[in-house]
Amino acid sequence: MTVRFTSKKPSRRAFLKGTLASTAGVMAGAGAANAAGPDPLITEKQDWAMGTGDGVDETPYGLPIQFEGDVIRRNVEWLTADTISSINFSPIHALDGTITPQGCAFERHHSGAIELRKEDFRLMINGLVDTPLVFTYEDLERFPRVNKTFFLECAANTGMEWAGAQLNGAQFTHGMIHNMEYSGVSLRTLLEEAGVKPEGKWVYVEGADASSNGRSIPIEKALDDCIIAFKANGEALRKEHGYPVRLVVPGWEGNMWVKWVRRIEVKEIAVESREETSKYTDTLEDGTARKWTWVMDAKSVVTSPSPQSPIKHGHGPLVITGLAWSGRGAITRVDVSKDGGKTWETARLANPGQPMALTRFYLDTEWNGEEMYLQSRAMDETGYVQPTKNMLREIRGENSVYHNNCIQTWWVKADGEAENVEVS
Amino acid sequence: MTVRFTSKKPSRRAFLKGTLASTAGVMAGAGAANAAGPDPLITEKQDWAMGTGDGVDETPYGLPIQFEGDVIRRNVEWLTADTISSINFSPIHALDGTITPQGCAFERHHSGAIELRKEDFRLMINGLVDTPLVFTYEDLERFPRVNKTFFLECAANTGMEWAGAQLNGAQFTHGMIHNMEYSGVSLRTLLEEAGVKPEGKWVYVEGADASSNGRSIPIEKALDDCIIAFKANGEALRKEHGYPVRLVVPGWEGNMWVKWVRRIEVKEIAVESREETSKYTDTLEDGTARKWTWVMDAKSVVTSPSPQSPIKHGHGPLVITGLAWSGRGAITRVDVSKDGGKTWETARLANPGQPMALTRFYLDTEWNGEEMYLQSRAMDETGYVQPTKNMLREIRGENSVYHNNCIQTWWVKADGEAENVEVS
Incomplete structure (x- = not known):
């Protein structure tokens, strides 16, 4: 040989x-x-070829191999006062493709993840309806189901970056996101079952947890593409994602995807709840606030190379990869810049963009050790182009927390390490 | 209220x-x-709304909620002599949508699941090539990547049913299957890197485990859509699915999807290895055997109701659901029969069929306690129609183990319980 x-x-x-x-x-x-x-072909340790491995009785429900023990959700201790009202970020720097496994999919709670048995679950639809209804879990399973893959992004994703480069890693700057295949019943089906009265213009959706996390949603969206979901990526929702049932609001901010959903009230006006007044509004430079900013605008991020995923190999071929998404439809194009936005190359989309779902992009390139200021810029089917941080600041100031969809910059150094930086 | x-x-x-x-x-x-x-709305136990739940520090890598503890892979003890050369079936009766989470995705080993570190991984391409090459894991990450969702079905799936209705449950009759989104490098890219000589007509693919599970694949398929995959559903392959790298052979029998892949030799002729002579051939009535029966023909199964997923609710609306797939392309239609194949209704596909990937179908119907002999029948884009068991037996006899893609029957009784039966 x-x-x-x-x-x-x-x-x-x-x-x-x-x-x-x-x-x-x-x-x-x-x-x-x-x-x-x-x-x-022979490396130091070849036990694997010398003996036998694990039997199938050892993995009734399998977990990642021990060598991938760092590919986990992480929280940032100083970010919140308590872990029951906190965030666990998806390890997007270490994933590929578009599906986020439930086990490492971003979670955010306002009063902790609760344990709600299917037998105890009830969903009420009341308010401005012909017939108020209460559904058991079993009832829901008897309605026609839909299946669709959507991203969920927290409105606060990248929020820390308004004030400049803060968190060092795509997991922390952009990891309040996941992308799963949902199965459930169209909310429209259930609302039609109850019969929405003509004066019903909003639904107010409430969870069973202590926070209740109530949110108002316009009836048009509720009757459009929302899903009362009971499965994600084929299996039951995880406890931390709202088991047994959560609301899916495609393309809209994650806080509206009410978990452990318990009640949907049809109303003439919005509730203006705590979660849509004191939070989830965007304070502008002059102190006034934008509200009802539900849609997640087109956005993208390079996931590798990035601060948690430095270049470890030598010079030559390099795969630059990342994710792009838009709450307004499908991603049509992603550009990548190596020089902080001066010049751009069009990346390759792994598959055609799907509406309101993550799209994986790749730029197959060469790297010979030169410093890079890596950026990505998403475009969606409406023609919208992801803005720079400064463009956003001009319009929205620096008082906001939510809806920061700016272009992100990673400074890749000669040794392959990367840092979160801001370029002007 | x-x-x-x-x-x-x-x-x-x-x-x-x-x-x-x-x-x-x-x-x-x-x-x-x-x-x-x-x-x-108030059930006996409402602790969840009275206090707070788990914090985000409790789920760095999340698992299913305890109430779903029965949705796991299962093996059948009497089926094999040893668990290291056995099967763990996907709980398809309890899943919805199309994605199979890695944690409950079918596994089959010939000498157990081995633990192979990325650092110790090597992939050799040798034989009839211009330049034999050895790739490290890091090398593979530098080639252009592809992303695609494919089903993997073991050739032996449903194999026990040749002899009549045997195993009572879709998990056991049809659970040697999974469907995941793969990310990796096209095998064609690596073969072209080595340069296949004109006389190279086959590749022989070998795993790093003790069994090595060597299989011969025609060069046309190797250069078509095969993937050297390192991620499934976004994250690293699990140990039991070939970590760090496995071969993906879209539409072809699972045994060819070599795990822990270690060597690919380009050859003029097939090796006729143990795995393609003593196994993975189909013994006909006259004692001769079909070989090279790689493609998985169109097939489907009702996953609910089914023996492990009986009807527990009252009469009236019932969702009949299942999975369909074809190794020859996209599923175009699925029909469902309630009377053992006398009459058929066309089911609704949750989404348009994708080539060589699972398709979810639904029949939204009424059930008023009448006995049903439930069947499903898949059609693919080639026009092929899934056959009955008797049609298959006429041609192939009853000596086969592999490639049983017959129509499955569940006898649903008046009490909603279901049983695996055969109708003639």
């Missing part, structure tokens, strides 16, 4: 130009010591 | 006809005791 580690004829694929030298280079690292010696 | 449990004007949606009486009926069950008494 001949294994060559260095010379090799040029690749036939133009976009792999340069791969060879690099791959050869990387392999030289692995192979150099072995060149005249042992088989390069 | 008025909550009415009985009378209610008819629904405006034709296909919900009959829902009302039933929903009211079900609600009467919950509400009857409360009718003159306490608020129907």
Whole structure:
């Protein structure tokens, strides 16, 4: 068997130009010591091929392998006073594709994740309806179901960055997001079952947890694409995502996706609850506030390289990758800049953008150790283009917490390490 | 607040006809005791609304809630001599949508699930290539990536049913399947990097486990849509699914999706290895065997109601649901029969079928306690129609283990319980 580690004829694929030298280079690292010696396939520890592994009785419900123990949700201790009213960020820097497994999907609670049995679950629809109704879990399972993949983004995602580069890592700047395949009943189906009266213009949705997290939603949206969901990625919702039932409000801020949903009241006017007045409004420069800013505008972030995912390999081929999404429809294009927004290259979308779902993008490129100011810029089917932080500040000032969809910058240094920075 | 449990004007949606009486009926069950008494929203135990729940520090990697403790992979003890060479079936009877979470996705090993560190991983491409190459995990991450959702089905799925109705539950008859979003590098990219010589007509793919599970794959398929995958549903492959890297062979039998993939040799002829001669061939009535039966033909199964998912609610609206798939392309239609195949109704596909991926179907119907012989029948974009068991037996006899894609029958009794039966 001949294994060559260095010379090799040029690749036939133009976009792999340069791969060879690099791959050869990387392999030289692995192979150099072995060149005249042992088989390069044999590494120090090969127990796996010498004996047998785990039986199927050991994994009734499987967990990630121990080597991936750092790919977990993380909270930021100083961010909130208490963990029951806090955030656990998705490890987006370490994921690929678009699906977020439930086990590491962002969670946010206002009074902790509660344990609500299906048998104890009730969903009431009342208010301006022909017939107030109370559904058990079993009742819900008897209505026609829908299946759809949507992203959920907290309105506060990237909120710390209004004041400048703060949190060092895509998990913390952009990890209040997840993307799952939901199965459930269209909210429209249930509202039609109760019969919405003509004067019903809003629904007020309430959870069963102590915070109740009540939110008002215009009837048009409630009758459009909202889902009373009981499964995510095929299986039951996790406790921290609202088991047994949560509301899905495609493209709209995560706080409206009421968990452990208990009651939906049809109303003539909005409630103006705590969660939509003291919170989830955007304070402008002059002290007035924007409210009802429900839709999550187009946004993107490079997930790798990034501060938690530095370049560890040598020069040459580099895959730059990230996520893009829009609450107004499908992502149509993502551009990537290496020089802080002076010049842009169009990235490759792994698949055509789907409405209100995460889109994975890749830029297959070369890196020879030059510093980069990496940015990504999303465009959606409405023609909207993700703005810079300064463009947002001009309009909205720096008093906001929510709805920061600005372009993010990672400063990638010559050693491959990356830092969260701001460029002007 | 008025909550009415009985009378209610008819629904405006034709296909919900009959829902009302039933929903009211079900609600009467919950509400009857409360009718003159306490608020129907209040059940015995409401701790969840009285106090706070878990903080975000408790779920760095989350697991299903305790109430879903029965939604797990299961093995069948008498099926194999040892659990290291056995099967753990997906709980498809309890899932919805199409994605299978890794934690409950079917696993099959030939010598147990091994623990292979990324640092120790090597992938060699050798044989009839211009330049034999050895890739580290890090090397693979530098090539352009693809993302795609595919089903994996074991060739032996439903194999026990050749001899008649055997295993009582969709998990056991059809649970050797999963459906995940894969991210990785196209095998074509790596083969082109090595340069396949004109005489190279096959690849022989080998895993790092003791069994090695070597399989021969025609070069056309290897250069078509195969993926060297390192992520499934966004995160690293689980140990039991081949961490850190497995081969994805869209639409083809699961045994070819070599786990812990270690070597790919380009060859002029097939190896005719143990896994493709003594196994994974189909013995016909006359004792001769079909071989190279790689593609998984169109198939479907009703997942609910089914033996493990009986009808527990009263008469009236019933959602019949299941999964359909084809290794030859997209599912275009699924029909459901309640009378063992005498008459058929066309089911609703939750979303348009995707090539070589699971498709969820629903039949929104009425059930008034009559016995049903429930069947589903899939059609794919090639025009192929899923056959009955007897049609398959006529051609293939009853000596086979693999490639049983026959129509499955569940006998649903008046009490809602279901059993695996055979109808002729």
